[in-house]
Amino acid sequence: MSFSPTAYADSLRIGSIDFVSPDEIKVLLDIEAPANIAMNTGTPRPFPRINGYVLVPSDEGYLVAQVEWVTIERSQYPKRKGMQDFGLLDLPYPLRKMSLNPLGGLCYEGQHNGQERYTFRRGVEAYPTVGDPVLLPTQIQLRSIVESGENRRVKIGISPLAANAEVKIDPDRLFGRHLAVLGNTGSGKSCSVAGLIRWSLEEARKVSGDKEPNARFIVLDPNGEYSNAFDGLGTVRMFAVDPKPDSEIAQLQVPLWFWNSAEWSAFTQASAKTQRPTLIQALRTVRDGAVEIPTTPSHNMRRFLRSLVGVIQIERNAGRPWANFPHPKNFFEKIKKWQGDLATDASFTSVENEALKKFSDKISTFSAARTAQYPSYEFTLAEVDEFLGLAKVAHAVFGGSDNDVLPIDADVPRSFTGDQLLRSIEANAELFGVSDHVETMLMRIRTILSDSRLKIITGNAEGVTLHEWLANTIGDDQASNGTVTVIDLSLVPAEVVHLVTAVIARMTLEALQRYRKLNQGKTLPTVLVMEEAHTFIKRYHEESDSQSSAAICCQVFEKIAREGRKFGLGLVLSSQRPSELSPTVLSQCNSYLLHRISNDRDQELVHKLVPDNLRGLLRDLPSLTSRHAILLGWASELPVLVQMNALPDGQRPKSEDPDFWAVWSRQQTDTTGHESPVERSVNWKAISDDWQQMAHSKDSGASESGSKN
Numbered sequence: 001m002s003f004s005p006t007a008y009a010d011s012l013r014i015g016s017i018d019f020v021s022p023d024e025i026k027v028l029l030d031i032e033a034p035a036n037i038a039m040n041t042g043t044p045r046p047f048p049r050i051n052g053y054v055l056v057p058s059d060e061g062y063l064v065a066q067v068e069w070v071t072i073e074r075s076q077y078p079k080r081k082g083m084q085d086f087g088l089l090d091l092p093y094p095l096r097k098m099s100l101n102p103l104g105g106l107c108y109e110g111q112h113n114g115q116e117r118y119t120f121r122r123g124v125e126a127y128p129t130v131g132d133p134v135l136l137p138t139q140i141q142l143r144s145i146v147e148s149g150e151n152r153r154v155k156i157g158i159s160p161l162a163a164n165a166e167v168k169i170d171p172d173r174l175f176g177r178h179l180a181v182l183g184n185t186g187s188g189k190s191c192s193v194a195g196l197i198r199w200s201l202e203e204a205r206k207v208s209g210d211k212e213p214n215a216r217f218i219v220l221d222p223n224g225e226y227s228n229a230f231d232g233l234g235t236v237r238m239f240a241v242d243p244k245p246d247s248e249i250a251q252l253q254v255p256l257w258f259w260n261s262a263e264w265s266a267f268t269q270a271s272a273k274t275q276r277p278t279l280i281q282a283l284r285t286v287r288d289g290a291v292e293i294p295t296t297p298s299h300n301m302r303r304f305l306r307s308l309v310g311v312i313q314i315e316r317n318a319g320r321p322w323a324n325f326p327h328p329k330n331f332f333e334k335i336k337k338w339q340g341d342l343a344t345d346a347s348f349t350s351v352e353n354e355a356l357k358k359f360s361d362k363i364s365t366f367s368a369a370r371t372a373q374y375p376s377y378e379f380t381l382a383e384v385d386e387f388l389g390l391a392k393v394a395h396a397v398f399g400g401s402d403n404d405v406l407p408i409d410a411d412v413p414r415s416f417t418g419d420q421l422l423r424s425i426e427a428n429a430e431l432f433g434v435s436d437h438v439e440t441m442l443m444r445i446r447t448i449l450s451d452s453r454l455k456i457i458t459g460n461a462e463g464v465t466l467h468e469w470l471a472n473t474i475g476d477d478q479a480s481n482g483t484v485t486v487i488d489l490s491l492v493p494a495e496v497v498h499l500v501t502a503v504i505a506r507m508t509l510e511a512l513q514r515y516r517k518l519n520q521g522k523t524l525p526t527v528l529v530m531e532e533a534h535t536f537i538k539r540y541h542e543e544s545d546s547q548s549s550a551a552i553c554c555q556v557f558e559k560i561a562r563e564g565r566k567f568g569l570g571l572v573l574s575s576q577r578p579s580e581l582s583p584t585v586l587s588q589c590n591s592y593l594l595h596r597i598s599n600d601r602d603q604e605l606v607h608k609l610v611p612d613n614l615r616g617l618l619r620d621l622p623s624l625t626s627r628h629a630i631l632l633g634w635a636s637e638l639p640v641l642v643q644m645n646a647l648p649d650g651q652r653p654k655s656e657d658p659d660f661w662a663v664w665s666r667q668q669t670d671t672t673g674h675e676s677p678v679e680r681s682v683n684w685k686a687i688s689d690d691w692q693q694m695a696h697s698k699d700s701g702a703s704e705s706g707s708k709n
Contacts, residue, residue: 029096065100068616120148174635175570183595190653194229216475216526224490225653235482241491260411283410286424305395355394418449502553523568533573561588591633596624
């Protein structure tokens with residue numbers, strides 16, 4: 001028996017519209033509407049179901065709406081067509097009502113392979129009116145709502161609310177405009193992150209004919225969870241603080257010369273007035289190779305004059321020589337101190353000695369004019385320019401040039417050692433006349449150079465070149481050395497963990513910026529994954545004088561969130577405390593994968609991220625089960641509840657809950673009911689030796705005794 005189209009459409013009717021507003025539609029359900037299971041769609045389906053979908057006929061096809069709530073309203077017995085009241089009394093009769101959130105339109109596109117084809121488009125062009133019918137979607141329509149969208153390439157799960165329709169994503173949308181994976185611990189965040197990477201790479205391999213994808217994922221792993229998560233994806237580059245000799249994990253190295261001036265200032269807690277200018281000047285000098293031992297007195301004088309030119313330019317640009325007290329006097333004391341180092345020498349030529357004498361005589365003349373009882377130390381711009389001119393002339397006479405005066409930025413990653421930086425700071429402090437004010441900064445630098453825990457990461461980097469580090473961290477040409485980099489930060493000392501993370505993220509961004517510059521605007525798509533993002537991208541209070549290491553780290557990720565898309569760098573954040581994340585970073589994320597969230601503050605923040613008419617779906621967050629999440633934002637045509645694909649045990653990150661009972665009872669039972677013994681022995685001596693670095697001490701002692709013999 002077949003129904004006419006009109007009769008079939010009428011069989012799908014469940015009610016009529018009773019109230020319409022831009023963000024809510026109320027429906028009066030028919031008495032004949034299904035109470036729990038709908039049989040009239042061809043396949044049994046639960047109805048009414050919270051967050052399920054219904055249709056309202058419109059000019060363009062159908063308006064798609066999502067069920068927000070269902071209720072019963074007691075009212076008089078309804079007078080309906082075909083219904084008669086044979087009773088003597090009108091008794092209160094329960095009427096069912098439900099509220100809908102309008103989502104978009106479902107347009108009919110004709111037949112395709114013998115089946116109806118529909119396309120879902122987000123947004124409402126025209127609202128229905130009171131009395132319009134409300135229909136249940138068919139299986140094809142329901143799947144079309146969830147499965148609509150272009151370039152749906154990677155399947156990440158199914159939608160339980162849409163007849164188990166496949167939920168697929170476009171990687172360009174998901175990774176290109178940043179993704180935030182949020183949820184409580186144990187809700188499945190890490191598995192979702194690992195799955196998104198794995199499923200994307202597997203699909204790319206299929207499309208490329210089983211060739212290795214030219215993809216780049218960098219996973220910053222603070223808990224050491226991802227060591228086995230990408231097995232079977234080819235070569236996975238893994239780095240850790242103290243890898244085992246027989247493992248495939250390499251030594252994590254972030255050399256000191258990678259750090260820029262802001263990161264050095266944060267680590268040394270350099271004061272803004274004295275220490276930071278000295279540190280920046282020292283970095284300029286040491287990156288320029290100016291700390292090399294001079295070969296002749298002439299070379300030594302040329303280097304000294306180059307530093308003088310740089311210092312005078314800095315003072316002039318800052319306006320200190322004519323600023324308020326005590327800056328003019330400080331500059332006056334500096335030039336008097338310089339005069340003692342401008343002495344002539346027999347090894348110099350007559351022209352060189354004459355240039356030094358003119359510079360020294362000018363300082364003497366200037367000093368003599370300020371020997372009165374109440375001298376004025378203020379300079380004029382013309383006087384400072386005259387000093388700068390004499391210094392440049394002397395520098396040129398000794399073989400220097402304009403390009404030779406600190407030609408590089410203080411942040412250019414040129415190689416130097418920690419000892420060279422110390423000597424450079426001491427020399428520049430002497431030049432500035434602030435040696436007494438930089439001792440605390442020097443002490444902090446000596447600490448990092450002597451701390452064996454920090455030296456493993458930052459000091460033992462002999463032979464490390466910038467291009468090799470970039471190839472190992474981001475990935476070599478055509479991703480020939482693997483598609484995934486896992487950086488285990490779990491044992492990085494707390495003093496530098498934020499800086500190490502900031503350096504890796506910043507170097508990745510700056511490398512991709514230079515790639516686009518050298519490749520006519522083309523980008524190298526790369527994804528940076530930050531686990532436990534609330535620890536490293538934590539909101540901070542701006543300070544005028546100094547920034548902490550945590551603030552520097554957060555600022556790097558804020559820059560990536562704002563600018564990374566233009567250079568092909570996508571950001572994936574995973575966090576269990578979204579309320580602690582930087583608002584700047586979170587607001588730049590265009591897609592969200594929301595697992596179970598129970599905390600009130602976190603729920604409140606998440607609600608602010610989505611439009612008001614979609615908040616009904618987010619009320620599910622506290623009750624979501626593991627592996628279930630809500631995908632919304634740019635990566636999804638509409639907010640959808642997803643049951644994520646399951647990962648085998650061997651591919652899951654090591655984030656499972658502690659197995660207390662199995663250890664206590666000394667046995668565990670697997671899913672098949674098979675029991676196996678559990679032994680959890682402990683050797684605190686080995687742990688304490690590793691903690692206290694006793695093995696390193698013994699090895700060094702043995703090597704010292706061997707050298708004596």
